[in-house]
Amino acid sequence: MRKIRMGMVGGGRGAFIGAVHRIAAAIDQQIELVCGAFSSTPEKSKLSGQDFFLPEERCYANYEEMILTEKTLPEGERMDFVAIVTPNHMHFAPAKMAIENGFHVLSDKPACFNTEQAEELEAIVAQSGLLYGLTHNYTGYPLVKQAKEMIADGKLGEIRKVIVEYPQGWLATKVEDDTEQKQAAWRTDPTKSGAAGCVGDIGTHAENLAEYITGLSIKELAADITAFVDGRLLDDDANILLRFDNGAKGILHASQIAVGDENNLNIRIYGEKGGLEWRQLEPNTMIVKWLEEPMQIYRTGMGYLGEAASNASRTPAGHPEGYLEAFANTYLNFISQIREFQKGNKEIKFEYPTIADGVRGMKFIDAVVGSSKNNAAWTAL
Amino acid sequence: MRKIRMGMVGGGRGAFIGAVHRIAAAIDQQIELVCGAFSSTPEKSKLSGQDFFLPEERCYANYEEMILTEKTLPEGERMDFVAIVTPNHMHFAPAKMAIENGFHVLSDKPACFNTEQAEELEAIVAQSGLLYGLTHNYTGYPLVKQAKEMIADGKLGEIRKVIVEYPQGWLATKVEDDTEQKQAAWRTDPTKSGAAGCVGDIGTHAENLAEYITGLSIKELAADITAFVDGRLLDDDANILLRFDNGAKGILHASQIAVGDENNLNIRIYGEKGGLEWRQLEPNTMIVKWLEEPMQIYRTGMGYLGEAASNASRTPAGHPEGYLEAFANTYLNFISQIREFQKGNKEIKFEYPTIADGVRGMKFIDAVVGSSKNNAAWTAL
Amino acid sequence: MRKIRMGMVGGGRGAFIGAVHRIAAAIDQQIELVCGAFSSTPEKSKLSGQDFFLPEERCYANYEEMILTEKTLPEGERMDFVAIVTPNHMHFAPAKMAIENGFHVLSDKPACFNTEQAEELEAIVAQSGLLYGLTHNYTGYPLVKQAKEMIADGKLGEIRKVIVEYPQGWLATKVEDDTEQKQAAWRTDPTKSGAAGCVGDIGTHAENLAEYITGLSIKELAADITAFVDGRLLDDDANILLRFDNGAKGILHASQIAVGDENNLNIRIYGEKGGLEWRQLEPNTMIVKWLEEPMQIYRTGMGYLGEAASNASRTPAGHPEGYLEAFANTYLNFISQIREFQKGNKEIKFEYPTIADGVRGMKFIDAVVGSSKNNAAWTAL
Amino acid sequence: MRKIRMGMVGGGRGAFIGAVHRIAAAIDQQIELVCGAFSSTPEKSKLSGQDFFLPEERCYANYEEMILTEKTLPEGERMDFVAIVTPNHMHFAPAKMAIENGFHVLSDKPACFNTEQAEELEAIVAQSGLLYGLTHNYTGYPLVKQAKEMIADGKLGEIRKVIVEYPQGWLATKVEDDTEQKQAAWRTDPTKSGAAGCVGDIGTHAENLAEYITGLSIKELAADITAFVDGRLLDDDANILLRFDNGAKGILHASQIAVGDENNLNIRIYGEKGGLEWRQLEPNTMIVKWLEEPMQIYRTGMGYLGEAASNASRTPAGHPEGYLEAFANTYLNFISQIREFQKGNKEIKFEYPTIADGVRGMKFIDAVVGSSKNNAAWTAL
Structure with missing residues (x-):
C-alpha cells in the first residue's frame, strides 16, 4: 500500500478553503499532495507550491498543464485524484478535464456554476466510471x-x-x-x-x-x-x-x-x-x-x-473533534473508495457526497x- | 389603599390556566380574589370557591349572575375587575357583559373566538372608557x-x-x-x-x-x-x-x-x-x-x-424568576392602571397588552x- | 378550612429576604399575613404594615409586643405562626419567645447566631411540641x-x-x-x-x-x-x-x-x-x-x-419555575403540617427543614x- | 525548506496516544514521520510501520536501534526529533538516549516515572542545548x-x-x-x-x-x-x-x-x-x-x-477546532523552534511546555x- 496522491486546483496563498482541504487530506496520513495549479497567476502557483514543499516542476502554471503533464507520469508517481478548491465559476472546467483525462475528482461545492454544467458533468462522470466526490463536509x-x-x-x-x-x-x-x-x-x-x-x-x-x-x-x-x-x-x-x-x-x-x-x-x-x-x-x-x-x-x-x-x-469521547476532522472524513471515505477502484472494485463501499448531490x-x-x-x-x- | 378585588370566570378544579392566573394575581399581594363563576356547572363552581376560601354567596352559578350581583354591592366590596380564564369560545360574552356593567376585564388570549367578536369588543371597550387587558404573558x-x-x-x-x-x-x-x-x-x-x-x-x-x-x-x-x-x-x-x-x-x-x-x-x-x-x-x-x-x-x-x-x-440576579412572575407582571401592571383609573387618572402609565393586541x-x-x-x-x- | 395566619418579624421596607418570604407565602394562596413587627424602629414597622394593607393595630412596635398581644386574640384571628426574617443575630430571641408563647416558627437561616443558641432552641422546640421550620429554600x-x-x-x-x-x-x-x-x-x-x-x-x-x-x-x-x-x-x-x-x-x-x-x-x-x-x-x-x-x-x-x-x-413542563416557587414549597409544606397539627395530628407528613438542620x-x-x-x-x- | 523529520517511540497498533501524536504532527503538513520503534515487540513494530507507509528498514526493533542507526544517516535524511508516546515508565530512557545522541525530544506527559528521573533529564537537556518538549496539549x-x-x-x-x-x-x-x-x-x-x-x-x-x-x-x-x-x-x-x-x-x-x-x-x-x-x-x-x-x-x-x-x-470563527488541533499547536510550535535551532538561533521564539514543566x-x-x-x-x- 502507498499513500493516495493528490493534485490541487486553486488554494494558493491567502485562500481559505484550499488550506482546509489540505489539512483534511493530511489528517489521516493516507494522502500525499504531489502537485498543484494553486493560482491563476503562474508565479503565485509556484510560490504556493514551495509552501507545501513541492518540487518546482510539479507546481503548474494552470490546471490544463497539470492534468496533461501528470497524465504522462507513471502510475504511482502521477496524481491519483484532483482536488478542486477554486471559486464556484471555476469548478466545472477543471473537473470535466480531469475526468476526461482519467483522474478522479474531489470538488468543493457547489458542484458547478449552474445546473446545465452540473448535469453535463454528471453525464461525463457516469460515462467515465471514475469517482467524483463533493465536499458537503458537514455530513462528515x-x-x-x-x-x-x-x-x-x-x-x-x-x-x-x-x-x-x-x-x-x-x-x-x-x-x-x-x-x-x-x-x-x-x-x-x-x-x-x-x-x-x-x-x-x-x-x-x-x-x-x-x-x-x-x-x-x-x-x-x-x-x-x-x-x-x-x-x-x-x-x-x-x-x-x-x-x-x-x-x-x-x-x-x-x-x-x-x-x-x-x-x-x-x-x-x-x-x-x-x-x-x-x-x-x-x-x-x-x-x-x-x-x-x-x-x-x-x-x-x-x-x-x-x-x-x-x-x-x-x-475517545470528551476529546472534541471539529470541522477539520469532519472534513477529513469526506476525504478519507473518498480515497478509501479510490483504493477500492484501484483494486478493481467498482462497488461503492464508502459514503461521500457525489455529483448527484451536486446536481441536486x-x-x-x-x-x-x-x-x-x-x-x-x-x-x- | 386597599387590595384590588378580582372576580374570576372559569378556572375551576382541574383547569390549568385558571390556577396560573390566581397565582399571578397573588404574587404581588395587591389583588384579592373575592368572587367567581368558576365552572359552567354551578355545583362545581361552589366547590372550587371553597378551595379558594370564598364565602358561598360569592361563588356564582354563572358569570351573568356574578356580574349582575356584584354590581349591586358597594364599591370597595364588589369586585374591581373580572379575570376571564375560560376556553376561547367563552371569552367574548363575559368580557362584553362585564364591560357593559362597569367592570374592567383581564382576559386570557386569544381575545375572542373570531375577529368579528374582537372588533366588536374593541368598540365596546373604547366606548366604555374601562380597562381591558389581555394576558400575552410572555411580554411580562x-x-x-x-x-x-x-x-x-x-x-x-x-x-x-x-x-x-x-x-x-x-x-x-x-x-x-x-x-x-x-x-x-x-x-x-x-x-x-x-x-x-x-x-x-x-x-x-x-x-x-x-x-x-x-x-x-x-x-x-x-x-x-x-x-x-x-x-x-x-x-x-x-x-x-x-x-x-x-x-x-x-x-x-x-x-x-x-x-x-x-x-x-x-x-x-x-x-x-x-x-x-x-x-x-x-x-x-x-x-x-x-x-x-x-x-x-x-x-x-x-x-x-x-x-x-x-x-x-x-x-436579585441569580435568583431565577420564571413563568409565574412574568405572568404576574401583566397582572401587576394591569391593576396598577386600575389604581390610576380609580384615582380618576385616565392616562395609561403602565404597560400591558390590550384589546388592540387582541384584535391583532x-x-x-x-x-x-x-x-x-x-x-x-x-x-x- | 381557612387560610393560615402569619405574623412576621423583620422584613420592612428595603429588606430583601422579607419580601421573598411574603411572596413565597402568597403564591399558593393558603397563607394570610395578619400582623408583623417589621422593623426595630416602630414607626418604620407601621409604615411597612401599610404597604401590606394591615390594620394599624396589628403593626407592632417590636416582636415582644406582637407575640404577647397576638396571644390574647382568639384562635382563628390571632396569627398561627411567626415568620422570622431578621439578620442572623436576631433569629434566636424571637424564635424562642414565639415558641414559648405557643406559636409555630418558620425562620430564615442560619437558625441562630451560634451553636449554643441553636441547641437551646432545639430543646425548647422539642419540649413545646410545636413546629419549627427553617428556610433552606433550595431544597424546595x-x-x-x-x-x-x-x-x-x-x-x-x-x-x-x-x-x-x-x-x-x-x-x-x-x-x-x-x-x-x-x-x-x-x-x-x-x-x-x-x-x-x-x-x-x-x-x-x-x-x-x-x-x-x-x-x-x-x-x-x-x-x-x-x-x-x-x-x-x-x-x-x-x-x-x-x-x-x-x-x-x-x-x-x-x-x-x-x-x-x-x-x-x-x-x-x-x-x-x-x-x-x-x-x-x-x-x-x-x-x-x-x-x-x-x-x-x-x-x-x-x-x-x-x-x-x-x-x-x-x-406544566416548559413553564419555568424559579426561586420564589421553590421558596414557596417550603412554606406550603410547613403550613400543610400546621394544618395537620391543628387537626391534632402530630405525625410529620410534610417535608421541610427543621431545627435539626439548623443545629447541623x-x-x-x-x-x-x-x-x-x-x-x-x-x-x- | 523541508519538512521536519520525526521518529516515534511507541504508538503501534492499538495505542491511543500514538495515533493522536501522529495526527497532531500531520495536521500542519510540516512534519514527516520517517521512522519508528513502535512496539517493544519487533514484529509488531514492523507491522505498525507498514500502516504508516514506512520503508521496512526504518521500522526499528527498539528505540536503541533507532537512535543509533538514525544517527548514522546524513542530515536531512535522518530524523530531526524523537516523539515518545510510550507509557509513563518508558519515557525517561528513550528521552535520555535520544538527547545524548543529538536528537531533540517531544515526549508525552508526565515527563518521567518519578522526580529523580525528571531532574536528571532536565540536567541532560540543559547540558545538551537541545530542545525538549512535553505534550501538555491542553495549553495548545x-x-x-x-x-x-x-x-x-x-x-x-x-x-x-x-x-x-x-x-x-x-x-x-x-x-x-x-x-x-x-x-x-x-x-x-x-x-x-x-x-x-x-x-x-x-x-x-x-x-x-x-x-x-x-x-x-x-x-x-x-x-x-x-x-x-x-x-x-x-x-x-x-x-x-x-x-x-x-x-x-x-x-x-x-x-x-x-x-x-x-x-x-x-x-x-x-x-x-x-x-x-x-x-x-x-x-x-x-x-x-x-x-x-x-x-x-x-x-x-x-x-x-x-x-x-x-x-x-x-x-474562521464558527468552524470548531478541537483536541487534535490544540495538540497540533504544541507540535507546530515545537518544530518551529527546531527550525530556529537548525538556523543556529538558540533563542526560544515559540511557546511549548518543556522539561521544566515536566519536573514541576x-x-x-x-x-x-x-x-x-x-x-x-x-x-x-
Whole structure:
C-alpha cells in the first residue's frame, strides 16, 4: 500500500478553503499532495507550491498543464485524484478535464456554476466510471451520521417536520468593498458565485444536510430571498418553506447578515416517535427527544453510537473533534473508495457526497431563485 | 389603599390556566380574589370557591349572575375587575357583559373566538372608557422588556430579520381522545378553539412577542399549516414567512407535534448593528450580539439593565424568576392602571397588552388560515 | 378550612429576604399575613404594615409586643405562626419567645447566631411540641427533590463523590462601606452575622443541599477560608474538603468574591452506577449520567418525575419555575403540617427543614471556622 | 525548506496516544514521520510501520536501534526529533538516549516515572542545548492562550481564586481487568504509571493548565486522594486545596470515577476585576466576567482575540477546532523552534511546555501523594 496522491486546483496563498482541504487530506496520513495549479497567476502557483514543499516542476502554471503533464507520469508517481478548491465559476472546467483525462475528482461545492454544467458533468462522470466526490463536509460529522442512521432505523418514526438553519453574520456590512476581503468579493459577485449568493454558498449545505440525514427529498419550496446590504447584487438572506416527498413540512433559512452569528448550521427533526437536534457549533453533542422519556444527550465517541458514527471519529469521547476532522472524513471515505477502484472494485463501499448531490444542490439554487422571483410561489425541486 | 378585588370566570378544579392566573394575581399581594363563576356547572363552581376560601354567596352559578350581583354591592366590596380564564369560545360574552356593567376585564388570549367578536369588543371597550387587558404573558418577562427597550433605543440599528419559534410536543399523538386531557380536547375542537388550533393557541403568542419586542408590524405573511395527527380537525403545526412594515423579513413557526419540546417559545432578532436572542425556557438569559465585539450575556436582575426590565423583577440576579412572575407582571401592571383609573387618572402609565393586541391576534389567525388555504399565498395582515 | 395566619418579624421596607418570604407565602394562596413587627424602629414597622394593607393595630412596635398581644386574640384571628426574617443575630430571641408563647416558627437561616443558641432552641422546640421550620429554600426545587428520591431509591448506587459549589461575586469589592448596601453591611459584621461570613450566609446552604440530596452526613472536613477584601472582618471565600459517613469524599466551596457569578449554587454527585448534576441558575434542568447509556436531561414538570418532584411544581413542563416557587414549597409544606397539627395530628407528613438542620448548619460553621484556624486540619462535624 | 523529520517511540497498533501524536504532527503538513520503534515487540513494530507507509528498514526493533542507526544517516535524511508516546515508565530512557545522541525530544506527559528521573533529564537537556518538549496539549487551545494573555495583561486584576477540575468516568468500574483495556491496565499499574494514577494521568494536566494560564505557582497543597474501586492499587480520585505564591487560593479536583463524565477538564479563575471560565469539552467558548458589565462570550477565531490565540487557530470563527488541533499547536510550535535551532538561533521564539514543566508535574505528583499519606497536611510544591 502507498499513500493516495493528490493534485490541487486553486488554494494558493491567502485562500481559505484550499488550506482546509489540505489539512483534511493530511489528517489521516493516507494522502500525499504531489502537485498543484494553486493560482491563476503562474508565479503565485509556484510560490504556493514551495509552501507545501513541492518540487518546482510539479507546481503548474494552470490546471490544463497539470492534468496533461501528470497524465504522462507513471502510475504511482502521477496524481491519483484532483482536488478542486477554486471559486464556484471555476469548478466545472477543471473537473470535466480531469475526468476526461482519467483522474478522479474531489470538488468543493457547489458542484458547478449552474445546473446545465452540473448535469453535463454528471453525464461525463457516469460515462467515465471514475469517482467524483463533493465536499458537503458537514455530513462528515460523526453525530450527523448517527442521526441519519437512527432515522433510517425508524427510531424517530415517520418524519413530520424539519427545521434547518444556517445563519452567519460576516456579510452584515459591505465587506466585499474591502480589497483584503477576497472571500467576500467572489461570493457576492454573480459572475463568480452563480445565480445565488447566500443560498449557493451556505443554503446548499443546509439543503444537503436535511436530505442527507432524513433520507427524504424536498419536493417543492416557497422562497423569499433578499439582498439586505445596499448595492449587493446577490441574496444575503433566505427564508424558505419546504415540503418533503413523504408529506413532511419544513423550514430552511440561511443568512449572511445575522449579526454576531458565526457559522451556525443546525438542524432539528421531528418524527412521530422522537426528535433530534444537532448544532454544528457544538458538533459533538446531539439532543435526542422522546414522547415520554427524558431527552438524551448523545456524544461523539461514546460506545452506544452506531457503526457509522463510530467509524467517523478518531479520539475517545470528551476529546472534541471539529470541522477539520469532519472534513477529513469526506476525504478519507473518498480515497478509501479510490483504493477500492484501484483494486478493481467498482462497488461503492464508502459514503461521500457525489455529483448527484451536486446536481441536486444546483437545482435547489434554481428553485429558490425561481420561487423568490415569483413572489415565493411553490416551486418543484 | 386597599387590595384590588378580582372576580374570576372559569378556572375551576382541574383547569390549568385558571390556577396560573390566581397565582399571578397573588404574587404581588395587591389583588384579592373575592368572587367567581368558576365552572359552567354551578355545583362545581361552589366547590372550587371553597378551595379558594370564598364565602358561598360569592361563588356564582354563572358569570351573568356574578356580574349582575356584584354590581349591586358597594364599591370597595364588589369586585374591581373580572379575570376571564375560560376556553376561547367563552371569552367574548363575559368580557362584553362585564364591560357593559362597569367592570374592567383581564382576559386570557386569544381575545375572542373570531375577529368579528374582537372588533366588536374593541368598540365596546373604547366606548366604555374601562380597562381591558389581555394576558400575552410572555411580554411580562424582564429580558423581553429589555430587548424591546434596546431596540427602541436603536442599539441594534434598523431591524432586518426576525425568527420567532414556538415548538411544543404535547399534541404529537391524539391525546385529545383521552377523556382526562381536557386541555387538549377543547384546543383541538373548532367549536371551542376557533378557526385555528396551534396557530391560535401559541402562534398568536409568537406573533405578539415579535411585534412587541421589535415595535414593527407584520405586513403580510405566507403560511403553510398542517394537521399532522390523523383525525385532528385543526392545525397542529404552522410554518410561516413574514414580511414586516419596515422591510424586515422573518419566519414564524409553531408546532404542537414537535416531539420532546416543552414550551420552547424563543426569538432571534438581527439589526444592522447587532442582534439578540431570548428563549423562554431559560428566560433569565439573553444573548446580545455585535458586529465586532464579543457576544454579551444579559441576565435578569443585573444593574446594567434598563428601567423596564428592572421594574419587572423581584429578586436579585441569580435568583431565577420564571413563568409565574412574568405572568404576574401583566397582572401587576394591569391593576396598577386600575389604581390610576380609580384615582380618576385616565392616562395609561403602565404597560400591558390590550384589546388592540387582541384584535391583532385574531387578524393574524385569519391571515394564517387564509394564506394556508390559498397554498401559502402572501396575505396582508 | 381557612387560610393560615402569619405574623412576621423583620422584613420592612428595603429588606430583601422579607419580601421573598411574603411572596413565597402568597403564591399558593393558603397563607394570610395578619400582623408583623417589621422593623426595630416602630414607626418604620407601621409604615411597612401599610404597604401590606394591615390594620394599624396589628403593626407592632417590636416582636415582644406582637407575640404577647397576638396571644390574647382568639384562635382563628390571632396569627398561627411567626415568620422570622431578621439578620442572623436576631433569629434566636424571637424564635424562642414565639415558641414559648405557643406559636409555630418558620425562620430564615442560619437558625441562630451560634451553636449554643441553636441547641437551646432545639430543646425548647422539642419540649413545646410545636413546629419549627427553617428556610433552606433550595431544597424546595422540584428537581432537588427528584435527585434525593433517585439516590434514596439506589438509582446511582453507593455515593462516592459530591461536589457542591456556591460562588457569588457581589462582595468582590468592599460594598459594605456604601451606606445603601444594608445587605452587605450586616453580613460582613461579626456582631450580626456570627462567626462566619460567606460560610454562614451561603456555605450552610451548600452543606444543607449536599446532605439533603445524598442522605449522607459530612463526618469531617478540612477548610481553608479567607477574607480577600482588605479590611473585611469575616471570610468571603471558603474551600473545603469533605469526608462523608459512608466513605464518600467531596468538595464544598463557596465564595462571595467570585466576580461575575450571581448566585451559582450547584451540585454534582457521583455514585457507583450513575451521577447527576443540578444548577440553581437553571433549576428546571438536571443532567443524569450513566455508566454506559447516554446522559439524560430531566426537566421539571415532566410525567416521568417521581412523586416528590411532581408535587413540588405548579405548571406544566416548559413553564419555568424559579426561586420564589421553590421558596414557596417550603412554606406550603410547613403550613400543610400546621394544618395537620391543628387537626391534632402530630405525625410529620410534610417535608421541610427543621431545627435539626439548623443545629447541623451551626455546627458546620463551627467546624469550618475551627478547621481553618487550625490550618485546615480535619475537624469532625 | 523541508519538512521536519520525526521518529516515534511507541504508538503501534492499538495505542491511543500514538495515533493522536501522529495526527497532531500531520495536521500542519510540516512534519514527516520517517521512522519508528513502535512496539517493544519487533514484529509488531514492523507491522505498525507498514500502516504508516514506512520503508521496512526504518521500522526499528527498539528505540536503541533507532537512535543509533538514525544517527548514522546524513542530515536531512535522518530524523530531526524523537516523539515518545510510550507509557509513563518508558519515557525517561528513550528521552535520555535520544538527547545524548543529538536528537531533540517531544515526549508525552508526565515527563518521567518519578522526580529523580525528571531532574536528571532536565540536567541532560540543559547540558545538551537541545530542545525538549512535553505534550501538555491542553495549553495548545486558542482560548487557553487568550486567557493567559488577558491575565498577563492585568485584565482580571490580581488573581484571587482558581478552580480547576478534571473529572472522567471511564475507570468507575474495574475495567483494567478486561484484557482489551490496555489503556486502563497500565494507567492503574504502579510499576508502569508511577506513584499516582489519576493524579499523574490527568491531575498533572490540571496543575499545568492552572499555572500556565495564571502565571502563578502553587506554593503548597493539601490533598485527599482515594482508590474507590476495590482492588485498584492507585488513586482514581483526588480532591486538593491549593495555595498560590501570590496569596490566591484554589481547588483542584480530578477523578476517573466520575460516572458519565468524559474528559471534562475545565478552569475558572477570579481576579479582583474580572473572571473567566473555560471548558475543554466546548473549547471554542470562554466566558469572561466583569464586576459591573454583562458577561462576554469569547469565541475562537474572532477578530477581537489577541495574537497568541489568533496564531493558534486555522479556521474562521464558527468552524470548531478541537483536541487534535490544540495538540497540533504544541507540535507546530515545537518544530518551529527546531527550525530556529537548525538556523543556529538558540533563542526560544515559540511557546511549548518543556522539561521544566515536566519536573514541576513530577513534584506535583510527589506533593499530592505525600500530603494525602499525611492526612492532607499542607505540603510544599
